[in-house]
Amino acid sequence: MQDPPIARGFRGKRPPVGNDRLPPGQHLTSDFPVLSAGPTPTTRLDSWSLALQNGGALLGKWSWQEFEGLPQTQLKVDIHCVTTWSKLDTHWQGVTIDTLLQAAGLSAPPQPFVMLHCDGGYTTNVPVKDLINGKAMIATHYEGTPLPPEHGGPARLLLPHLYFWKSAKWVRRLRFMPHDEPGFWESLGYHLYGDPWREQRYAGD
């Protein structure tokens, strides 16, 4: 394999944190950039609901009030966007997927994969093992305040160990499925799994 060409005169800014927190090809930002493919949906809380499905069968459904009544968890995590920014020590509050499964009376997830369905039509696929054991939540608060719509409010998935396109904004439905299937960006050339530490940005990475 050929060495990459040296960009003459490029010095760059070395990140102030150790490599143990910044995945390959990422850089730090203190901003919280917004990336989404279409208009920001506006869903009224009184018509909002979150549903859990196994194929076509409904496993559980919560109104906003019911959802807010579920046990809350707080997480402090680093997040990594495929467009190469990373943000450290972000604070979130919401309901873990473990809590959600419990609230639906499930002792174990019924299928190994999940498709997330969102307002606006966005979808993304995630293996169940990446959602459970405290790894992911449906987040409703960011840095102590309700999640703003452009950042996915009222509720988004928070799945910090995968690239942030997996942390679907405006999530409304989690559908269990027996096989992995590509969601929206995964059908458009992005990686099916999206592990930032293995730099799985695009199909074939």
Next chain:
Amino acid sequence: MPETDTTPAEERRLLWRTVEVRQVIEETARARSLLLSVPGWPSHRPGQHLDVRLTAEDGYQAQRSYSIASAPEAPLLAITVERIDDGEVSPYLAGEVRVGDRFEVRGPIGGYFVWTAALGGPLFLIAGGSGIAPLMAMLRHRAAAGSHAPALLVYSSRTFADIIYREELNRLAAASDGPRVVHTLTRQQPAGWTGATRRIDRDMLAETGIAASARPRIFVCGPTSLVEQTTPSLLALGHAASLIKTERFGPTGGLR
């Protein structure tokens, strides 16, 4: 959202390719276009982007995403980079780089924020600042492909001098069947300016825009504030959410 191109996912790995800078165009005081020769470039569709990777002498690397500004028909690949003062990559690309320099790119990436002449029109483009870049790829492609699809660009810049591609936009607009181009200058206007002077809002879109009944394909690219202000207006004017595609960038991180 789900009106999507049906091009299948690119399954083979996107390779890093070494590019050579062939031409540098100073677009504004803060923005530059780099024209790149990319051996083996697999072509792209207007609206797609690429990743740039810079390697320093000690092996340190930095990556960023930039929209492709050139039409697929153009012999050289173009990106337009606006300098962010405390940035890492943009001050290099928009300041240091000169003809003959080499770095790496891979792409094309993204298949949603895309328009080709085959999709037809009308084409309704809304840009803020350097968010014009992917929309320029669409307008350049429209011209190169000889498309007659009605097209409109509403473009918000801070000042007259900040308008990127100003002369080329004038030329495109002056051509028979050229796009209609509407500028608004939000911070400062030259003497005698008769155009709009405020941020793009619902009234401006209603007065100058393409009617929702014509079902235009709408592409909005600019800072988050512009996208968040214009898309609700578009929806209020009756445009279908599925026909509105957005791409956003901020001072850091986002595309570009």
